[in-house]
Structures are given as structure tokens and as C-alpha cells.
Amino acid sequence: MAGRPVDHQRRAELLEAVVDYAVEHGFSELTWRPVAAAVGVSTNTLVHHFGTKEQMFEAILDRLRERLVVSTDDLLGERPDLVTVARVVWERTSDPQRGAEFRLFFAVYGRALQAPRQFAGFLERVVSDWMSSLRDVQVPGTDAETATRRATLVIATIRGLLLDLLATGDRDRVHDAAESLFAALEHQL
Amino acid sequence: MAGRPVDHQRRAELLEAVVDYAVEHGFSELTWRPVAAAVGVSTNTLVHHFGTKEQMFEAILDRLRERLVVSTDDLLGERPDLVTVARVVWERTSDPQRGAEFRLFFAVYGRALQAPRQFAGFLERVVSDWMSSLRDVQVPGTDAETATRRATLVIATIRGLLLDLLATGDRDRVHDAAESLFAALEHQL
DNA sequence: CTATTCTTTATACAGTCGTACCAGAAATTG
DNA sequence: CAATTTCTGGTACGACTGTATAAAGAATAG
Numbered sequence: 001m002a003g004r005p006v007d008h009q010r011r012a013e014l015l016e017a018v019v020d021y022a023v024e025h026g027f028s029e030l031t032w033r034p035v036a037a038a039v040g041v042s043t044n045t046l047v048h049h050f051g052t053k054e055q056m057f058e059a060i061l062d063r064l065r066e067r068l069v070v071s072t073d074d075l076l077g078e079r080p081d082l083v084t085v086a087r088v089v090w091e092r093t094s095d096p097q098r099g100a101e102f103r104l105f106f107a108v109y110g111r112a113l114q115a116p117r118q119f120a121g122f123l124e125r126v127v128s129d130w131m132s133s134l135r136d137v138q139v140p141g142t143d144a145e146t147a148t149r150r151a152t153l154v155i156a157t158i159r160g161l162l163l164d165l166l167a168t169g170d171r172d173r174v175h176d177a178a179e180s181l182f183a184a185l186e187h188q189l
Numbered sequence: 190m191a192g193r194p195v196d197h198q199r200r201a202e203l204l205e206a207v208v209d210y211a212v213e214h215g216f217s218e219l220t221w222r223p224v225a226a227a228v229g230v231s232t233n234t235l236v237h238h239f240g241t242k243e244q245m246f247e248a249i250l251d252r253l254r255e256r257l258v259v260s261t262d263d264l265l266g267e268r269p270d271l272v273t274v275a276r277v278v279w280e281r282t283s284d285p286q287r288g289a290e291f292r293l294f295f296a297v298y299g300r301a302l303q304a305p306r307q308f309a310g311f312l313e314r315v316v317s318d319w320m321s322s323l324r325d326v327q328v329p330g331t332d333a334e335t336a337t338r339r340a341t342l343v344i345a346t347i348r349g350l351l352l353d354l355l356a357t358g359d360r361d362r363v364h365d366a367a368e369s370l371f372a373a374l375e376h377q378l
Numbered sequence: 379c380t381a382t383t384c385t386t387t388a389t390a391c392a393g394t395c396g397t398a399c400c401a402g403a404a405a406t407t408g
Numbered sequence: 409c410a411a412t413t414t415c416t417g418g419t420a421c422g423a424c425t426g427t428a429t430a431a432a433g434a435a436t437a438g
Contacts, residue, residue: 002381002382002383002435002436002438003437005383005384005436007384026300026303028217028303031424032427033426041386041387043387044387044388044427045386052426053425053427107299107303109299109352110292110296111217111296111299112356113296114215114293114296115217123357149365149369150369152353152366153370155353156349156352156353158349159345159348160344161341161349163298163345164345168316174341174345176334177338180342191405191407191412191413192413193414193415194406194413195414220394221395221396222394230417231418232397232417233415233418234417236398237414241396242395
């Protein structure tokens with residue numbers, strides 16, 4: 001038994017380039033040939049490493065999720081309170097340099113809502129990923145219901161504000177509204 | 190000068206059927222042939238009445254916007270306060286029977302964020318439509334900045350909560366969070 | 379070296395896409 | 409009636425889709 005070993009790193013490289021393309025060109029224009037041309041390989045190279053197009057979608061979503069989560073991993077290690085987490089998360093999600101990533105996120109979100117079967121994994125995690133984190137950072141005395149309520153509200157408001165910001169680009173108005181959320185949280189919402 | 194008159198009503202009928210199809214089957218599967226088959230006409234009938242596919246998209250978005258706005262027109266006529274409006278709007282947007290319409294709304298929203306040129310009209314109105322209404326219903330004494338801040342927050346939170354609800358279907362948790370938003374608004378957020 | 383497996387590319391195939399073209403039916407004016 | 413315009417459907421064309429197949433080159437083990 002011999003043979004050339006599987007090159008996992010090569011697949012990771014290709015995935016990174018494919019995700020970059022998705023972030024730049026959008027989710028609805030994600031077809032083998034244009035992606036392959038942009039990456040600089042033949043379409044069959046992509047097919048060989050990712051299998052079917054649906055499997056490539058899954059790989060892209062997993063990687064996108066990693067990118068979006070990793071950027072707040074450091075934060076949660078310091079065990080801050082909910083308001084601090086909300087502030088920092090908002091700072092990072094509203095960073096203009098990451099706008100394209102979140103535009104892709106919402107594009108996937110919208111598609112997932114209309115094809116829940118295909119995007120079952122995405123829909124299962126899109127809220128629960130943050131829910132657990134935001135519940136844990138609240139003061140120990142908080143009862144479960146209140147913690148869940150606050151976490152739900154923080155996730156929803158930040159995402160809603162981000163939708164507004166990405167659509168209008170009106171940073172002043174949206175940041176002003178975000179500040180009032182944080183103020184409400186400090187007054188024990 | 191004679192000739193058969195243009196049948197505007199026929200176009201309206203077709204548009205209604207096409208929007209129904211879009212609500213049911215999603216925005217990414219909106220192609221001439223399947224739509225025509227579902228509506229019960231030939232593809233050329235649709236092309237004849239709508240022109241290009243992009244023009245059909247615009248017609249669909251206009252009609253969808255009408256459907257979503259009309260459902261809250263009656264409410265604003267009674268000049269209630271912001272909290273009342275927020276409550277009623279949330280009641281109606283979280284109505285399970287209208288879930289498909291809002292899934293389409295978010296699907297369009299996500300696509301629009303990645304193709305701002307094509308969906309410029311949508312992006313211009315998606316926030317401003319509500320902004321003006323929600324600013325107007327606040328008590329006369331409210332200064333402009335506060336009114337804008339509250340309106341922005343209400344729109345964002347309702348949309349974020351709706352995203353959560355449509356993804357998870359967890360009505361109890363999301364409605365609980367919505368209640369806490371209304372409570373915060375009553376305490377002069 | 380040979381044998382084996384992975385990687386890459388070229389080619390091809392059936393299907394769908396938007397849409398242009400054409401012909402006939404329907405509805406109007408004169 | 410004839411003339412004109414809209415409405416509808418059938419057909420066709422080029423472009424693009426996902427993906428299967430086959431054939432090379434590269435990297436390993438024995």
C-alpha cells in the first residue's frame with residue numbers, strides 16, 4: 001500500500017481563497033468556473049477538493065463562521081460583563097473593514113431562511129452560538145430567564161443595527177442607537 | 190389609430206401570482222420558466238408584461254413592499270405613541286402566517302447588501318420608510334435626536350428579533366425579549 | 379525501478395438560463 | 409368590413425450551469 005498522500009493543506013489554501021471570493025463577489029454568484037478562474041485553478045481542481053457544490057457551500061459556511069467567531073474569542077476569555085461584551089462585539093461587527101464579511105453573513109442568512117433544509121446547520125447555530133456565550137458572561141446572581149432575555153435582545157439588536165448600518169451607511173445615527181442600548185443594559189434592562 | 194388597449198389589470202393579476210410564487214419558493218429560484226409554469230402561462234406572457242427579469246424583480250419588490258407596509262397603515266392613522274406602535278408592529282411581523290413574506294424580505298435584504306447597485310431602491314427605502322413613521326408618532330416634546338435614536342433602535346430590534354424567530358422558531362424566548370424592549374421604551378429609553 | 383494514489387487539466391454532456399423572433403388569436407377604431 | 413395594436417404561445421439560440429470521464433503529471437512505498 002503506497003500512493004501520494006492527501007494534501008489537506010492544499011484544500012485549506014483553496015478554501016481560504018474561495019471564501020475570499022465569496023466575501024468579495026457575493027453568495028449568489030458562487031459557481032465553479034468563475035471561482036476557479038479567480039483562484040487560478042481549473043474547475044476540476046475545486047471539484048476534486050470539495051466534491052459537490054453543496055459540499056463547497058458547507059465548507060465555506062464553516063470557514064466563514066470560524067472567521068466571525070474567532071474575532072471575539074479573545075474577548076470572552078477575560079470574563080467581562082454583558083455590557084462590555086456587547087460594546088466590544090458592536091465595535092468589531094461595525095468595523096467598516098469587515099463589512100463585506102457581514103454582508104455575506106446576511107446574504108447566507110436570508111437564503112437559509114428560504115431553504116431551511118439545505119442550511120439546517122447554519123440556522124441551528126446562528127443564534128445558539130452567541131446565546132451560550134452571552135448567557136455565561138452575566139453576573140452569577142442573574143436568573144436563567146433574565147439572562148436568556150438579555151442575551152436574545154443583545155444579539156437581535158446588534159444584528160438589526162448592523163443591517164441598518166450596512167444598508168444606509170449612516171454610522172452616526174446607528175452608533176447613537178447602539179449607545180442607547182448599552183445605556184439601557186447598564187440600567188439593568 | 191386603433192389597436193387593442195393595454196390590459197393593466199392583467200399585469201396586476203400576473204404580478205400578484207408572481208409575488209405569491211416568490212413568497213413561496215424564494216428569491217433565488219425566481220426564473221421565467223418555473224414561475225410561468227406555476228402561474229399557468231407561457232414564459233413569453235411574463236416576458237411580455239414585465240420586460241426583462243430585472244424589471245420583474247423591481248415589480249416584485251415594489252409589490253412586496255406594498256404588502257408589508259399596507260398591513261400597518263391603519264395603525265398609524267390613530268396617532269398612537271411609540272410603544273404602542275412598536276407593540277402592534279411586532280405582533281404583526283411575528284405573525285406565523287406572514288413568516289414566508291418576511292423570509293422573502295430578508296432574502297432580498299441579504300441579496301441587496303451584496304448587489305447595492307441593482308437593489309439601490311430597496312436599500313434606500315428599507316430603513317427610511319419606517320424611520321419617518323416612527324419619528325412622527327413620538328410625543329411632540331421629544332427632540333429630534335432622541336426621536337431618531339429611538340426609531341432606529343425599534344426598527345433594528347424588531348428586525349433582529351424577527352431574524353431570530355424565523356431562524357429558531359423559538360416564540361417564547363423571542364417574545365419575552367420583545368417584551369423587555371417595550372418595557373425599556375416605556376421607561377423612557 | 380514498479381505500483382499506487384493523489385492532483386490537475388481538458389473535454390464533453392445534458393440541462394437550464396434569459397431572451398429574441400415569429401405567427402396566430404383577441405380586441406379595439408374607423 | 410379592414411387596419412392596428414396587444415396578448416399569447418412555440419421555437420430557437422448562445423451562454424452558462426453542475427458534473428462525469430479520461431488522461432496526464434507528481435509524490436509516495438516497497
